[in-house]
Amino acid sequence: MGKPFEPPSDHGGIESVELKAALEERYLAYALSTIMHRALPDARDGLKPVHRRILYGMRLLRLDPNTAFKKCAKIVGDVMGDFHPHGDQAIYDALVRLSQDFAQRYPLVDGQGNFGNIDGDGPAAYRYTEARLTEVARLLLDGIDEDAVDFRPSYNGEKDEPVVLPGAFPNLLANGSQGIAVGMATSIPPHNAAELCDAALYLITHPTATSEQLTSFVKGPDFPTGGIVVDSAEAIAEAYRTGRGAFRVRAxxxxxxxxxxxxxxxxxxxxxxxxxxxxxxxxxxxxxxxxxxxxxxxxxxxxxxxxxxxxxxxxxxxxxxxxxxxxxxxxLESRFSLNMNVLVSGQVPRVVGLAEALREWLDHRRTVLQRRSRHRLAQIEKRLEILGGLLIVYLDLDQVIRIIREEDEPKAELMRYFQLTEVQANAILDTRLRSLRKLEEMELKREQAALTAEKADLDALLGSEALQWKSIAAQVRAVKKTFGPETPLGRRRTTLENPPDTSDLDLAEAMIEREPITVIVSQKGWIRSLKGHVADLSGVQFKGDDALKLSFPTETTAKLLVLASNGKVFTLDAAKLPGGRGFGDPIRLMADLDEGTDIVTVWPYRAGAKLLFGTIDGRGFTTGSDGLVANTRKGKQVVALDGAAVVTHCVEVGEGDHVAACGENRLLVVFPLTEIPEMARGKGVRLQRYRESTLAYLTVFKLAEGLTWPDSAGRTRSVVGEELAKWVGHRGTVGIMAPRGFPRSNRP
Incomplete structure (x- = not known):
């Protein structure tokens, strides 16, 4: 046996850490990186870092809207090498999407070549395609060289990249954004820029305006592919208020x-x-x-x-x-979710409403205005200092030339002789000889006066919040004019309509192919359907000692009503019936029939039809078929029963005006249909009175046409006119013996 293992005393620089803490730390770093630098857009310019780097990289390549196109391979290479080390394909995919007019409501890149299509086909390789910036992108970048925004070192520290773009265009809401981070996601649909500008102008004059108030300007999304939004105005307003919701978009x-x-x-x-x-x-x-x-x-x-x-x-x-x-x-109808989860101030991820999103953009525009104004003010002050020195030496240029030619240190001598600052002396020494002829006193004084007036305006602007918002409003109006509703790009493409009323459309029926069928119900309650209207059922087979109970022609789109002996009516879909190759399925598998309950009859539902129910103890009432349709397996309790009574009859009223009822005792009574009340549900009234008998026959007919029935030989027998008069009476009576030829079974 060897010695037991002993860990080395020297750990060799290895540090022990708890696995849970290490995983939490690393996952948190990954999550923050995904949220801050990949998936969520900045509320100020509406861009993710990759898009911002693409636009800035194209700006460095001088790809302005009025310049020539350059190969996308060049753009992708420069962006990847200087700012975005995440793979050329990821950068190119983002560049392509910025150029697709069916993906971007206001494209930021003007592409030349195959940049994909609405069918879902991909773009050509970046060595074949070319691109430049659009006017929208120029607005987003406007003032970036005037200290409008902060810069930070790129990933390798060799260059600086903007933290955010100046954003003179409401890009966050105009183009929308989608992204999935860790534990959060964003989904913002595109909107109409002119409507956003109107809302922003209202927000400038009414700083406390709510999202609900702004929806009077921003009606809803405006997708680049058009379509129709079929949500109510209330639902849209609620979505904009909370920053969460969804829009139903139809073709x-x-x-x-x-x-x-x-x-x-x-x-x-x-x-x-x-x-x-x-x-x-x-x-x-x-x-x-x-x-x-x-x-x-x-x-x-x-x-x-x-x-x-x-x-x-x-x-x-x-x-x-x-x-x-x-x-x-x-x-053809889809749902576009709204989840306005953005980086507020570029740092905090938060779900914002419409008003807060526009406020973030306007506050950013004010910050940009202040920074650009200070930058311009510094340039003016520097130029005014130089102009002051030029005006001093203008009257004695010969002395200036002598000092420069003869003195060993001309800058110091100029500063001493003319009482100049170092900046003024350097400006004079840097002036070319050919420029001396242009140094006219009037021209210098004119430039000095103009710059002095501009400096006064900038000082007033920086000192007045009202003037700042007035300037921002003018900028917003200029954007609205450029992308107004009368322009091809600014015209609203998506219309808004109220949700369609489909209550009167039977879509379930419309989804079924209409075909003729024959429904067969057996004595033991098995049901099936045969294709077509089959008159001869002699070849139909039944299981065991089962036999045919009833059959009728209908269509696959029909609903079938099933009457059970306990007074419940169930609804079946004809399209869901088993085919006729087998024996069918028990109706009990399709409806919740109580134990010991029998099937009385089955018939196809017809809208507006009127039916007469009869129970074994001679009670009954009429009801409309529309109230019998049930949407669940439990059915509807229609007939209320006393004791051991059961439902035995259900006949369609049709155009009949009289009722004939016959008991097992062969006593027949005929009475007007108007004597039976119409009820939605209940016990009904007495149709025929019995002592020791039950209801055996019930029908509705026209008195003028007489009572007709087939006899045992298949011939049609009838009792008409005066022959029938002795049986005509009132409901609830015992009746008179049935006429000669009436079937012995009392069931014609």
Whole structure:
């Protein structure tokens, strides 16, 4: 056996740390880095660091809107080498998105070449594409060389990069932003710049304005791809107040008439962020899976503009119903979430409302105005000092030349002789000979007067908050004029409408392909459907000793009503019935039938129909079928029962005006239908009185046409007119023996 292991006494510089503390420290550092330097935009300029570095790098390359394009490879290389060491593809992807007019409401980069498309296709490689800044980007960068913002060293310390851009454009809300950090995310939709400017101007004059008040200017999002926002004004106002919510965006469509009653639906705008190719591919899949029964075909006829043609299955289809079904199943309607989580003052992540977001931008613009004004003031003071020296020496230029030619230290002699400052002496020594002829006294005095007046204005501006806000308001108005509603870029693209009223549309029925079927119900309560309207059911097989109870033709879009002997009515969807290849399924699996309860009858629901219920003890009432439809498996209790009574009959009233009731004792009574009350639910009234019998037969007919029934030989027998008169009486009576030929079973 060897010696037990002993740790070395010298730790060799290794430090023991607790794993939990180390993980927390490192994860916190990662989380802060993601939040501050990657995912969340700054509330002041609306940019993330990668976008800010791209724009600043392009500014250093002098890629202004009126200059020539440069290769994106050059831009990406410079940005990666100087400011953003996170991979060329990440930088190029961000650059591409800044140029896409379907992704950015106001593009910051003007691209030349293949920069992708709305179908979701990617851009060409950066060696093939070129770019330059747009006017919007120029506004964001305006004044960056005038000490408008702070700078910090880049990642390698070789250059300085701006902490934030001056931001003369309300970019945060105008272009929106999306990002996922650690433990938080941001999602801000694009908005209309002119509306934002109106809201900002109102906020300048009303500093305490609320987000609800500002929604009178900012109606809602304005997506680059257009579309329709179908949220209520109250919901939009609440979302802007809290900074959290969601917007329902729908495609814009029109009905295109093809003549002779034929028509198509043409979609011209799709929701923001939905790739058109993926949208059409999904619709085609649903079409193949027969989940869009109202739609026959979908075609993409887009060129520069979106044009998706939807061909209906039939010209009788309601286009509104067609589109509502597509909105439910496809991305023709999508939800864009609102989570205005931004870096306030560039440091604190917080969810802000509309008013606070605009206030952050305006306060930043005021800071930029003050810094640029001080920078300009310092330049003016320096120039005025130089002009003062030039005016002093102007009258004796010959002495200046002599001192420069003859003195060993001309600067010191100039300062002594003319009482100049060092700055003034340096300016005179740096003046070229060719410039001496331009040193005219009037010109120098004119420049001095202009600069003095400008200095006075800047001093007044810096000393007055009111003048500062007046200057900012003028800048905002200039932005609004540039991007006003009358300009192609500034015109609102997304319209706002109230939520559609679909209460009268049966979308569930619209989603089912309408086909004829025959419903079969067996004696033991098994149900199934056969395709088509089948008249001959002799070949239908049943399980064991089961047999046919009833059958009727209907369609797959119909609802079926099932009456149970305990007085409950259940609702089934015809489309969900099992097929006719097997024996079907028990109705008990589709509805919550009580133990010992039998199925009385099943019939297709018809809107507005009137029905007559009858119980075994001879009670009954009429009711409308519309109140019988139930949305749950529990059904609706319609008939109230006494003791051991059960429901035995349900007949449709139709155009009948009299009721015929017959008991097991073969006593028949006929009375007017008006004697039976119409009720939503209840016990009903006495139809026929019995001593030791029960209700066996119940029907509704027209008295003028007589009472008709088939006999055992298959012939039709009837009692009409005076022959029927002796049975006509009032409800609740015992009745008279049924006429000759009435079936012995008392059940025609």
């Amino acid at each position: 814009r469509w029109t009905r295109e008439d093809l003549g002779r009653g034929a028509w198509n639906v043409v979609v011209t705008e799709i929701p923001y962020g939905v790739p058109k190719a993926r949208l059409i591919e999904k619709m085609a899949e649903l079409l193949t899976e027969r989940k869009l029964p109202l739609l026959a075909d979908v075609r993409d006829e887009s060129a520069e503009d979106v044009r998706i043609v939807l061909e209906p299955r039939s010209r009788t289809v309601d286009p509104v119903v067609l589109m509502e079904s597509l909105f439910r199943l496809t991305e």
